[in-house]
Amino acid sequence: xRVTITFHGPFRVATGNGRPGIDAVVDRDNLLxxxxxxxxxxxxxxxxxxxxxxxxEAVFGGPHHPTPWGWEAxxxxxxxxxxxxxxxxxxxxxxxEDAGAALRDHLLYGEEVWAHSAEFTVSQHGPLPETGxxxxxxxGHLAVLACAAAGVHSLGAERRRGLGxxxxxxxxxxxxxxxxxxFTALADQWRSHPRA
Numbered sequence: 793x794r795v796t797i798t799f800h801g802p803f804r805v806a807t808g809n810g811r812p813g814i815d816a817v818v819d820r821d822n823l824l825x826x827x828x829x830x831x832x833x834x835x836x837x838x839x840x841x842x843x844x845x846x847x848x849e850a851v852f853g854g855p856h857h858p859t860p861w862g863w864e865a866x867x868x869x870x871x872x873x874x875x876x877x878x879x880x881x882x883x884x885x886x887x888x889e890d891a892g893a894a895l896r897d898h899l900l901y902g903e904e905v906w907a908h909s910a911e912f913t914v915s916q917h918g919p920l921p922e923t924g925x926x927x928x929x930x931x932g933h934l935a936v937l938a939c940a941a942a943g944v945h946s947l948g949a950e951r952r953r954g955l956g957x958x959x960x961x962x963x964x965x966x967x968x969x970x971x972x973x974x975f976t977a978l979a980d981q982w983r984s985h986p987r988a
Contacts, residue, residue: 793914793934794963795941797824797866802880802904803948803956814881816902816949823877823905824866828947829912833863836943837936840975847982850923851936860918861937866910877907884953904955914941926981935975938962 805828806816819825834852841847853859868877886898914937920930941962948956965971 793937793941793965795829795912795914796961796963797910797912798959798961799907799909800957800959801954802882802906803958804902804904804950805948806902813901814903815900818879818903818905820879822865823868823879823907824910824912824947826863826865826912829866830859830863832944832947833914833937833940837940840939840943841936841979841982844979844982846923846925847928847936847979850921850925850928851933857921858918860916860920861914861933862917864913864915866912868907868910877905877910879903879905902949926978926985928978931974932978934965935971935978938965938967938971939975942967 803824804816804818805824807819809817811817830852834848837848837852838845849856851859851861880903881901882904883899883901885894886900887893888895916930916933920928920933941960944960945958946956947958950956961967
């Protein structure tokens, strides 16, 4: 499955480390890691399938079995008319919640990435697990993955401050009425199954 990400502004997936003068840095060799993309899609699946953790685990893996799917890090489009991603620095201050004013000595600098679009793939790399619930074939897995990808609308840090707004468009399969019907029927089967 291929997923195209369209960015509606800058984003930041920080490394957790700083460097002199910068409090939050990005990995310039891996701006949007595979682990981040998998986590975003899993979170989206959990929101789309409330009360069905075993279905989410069957697709994304869990303590009893690994996921049969592998995520690749995002690739930024070489032929993108907007050009390659640009890393810039943004300053922000920490506010005193009571006074509504900037706190002294709380000026922070963080890198952010400006890009137009990127693409990543999710590929099957292992056998589909036995679920102990309703049949979950490859098409069912792909329906969950595609809907989970389409449900991602933000990524990275400081999303409440306007960073990381995105649109994700899966292909192979594309999210259309047929796929949405399959996804809904699958969720209904799992809800009605006693062991799901």
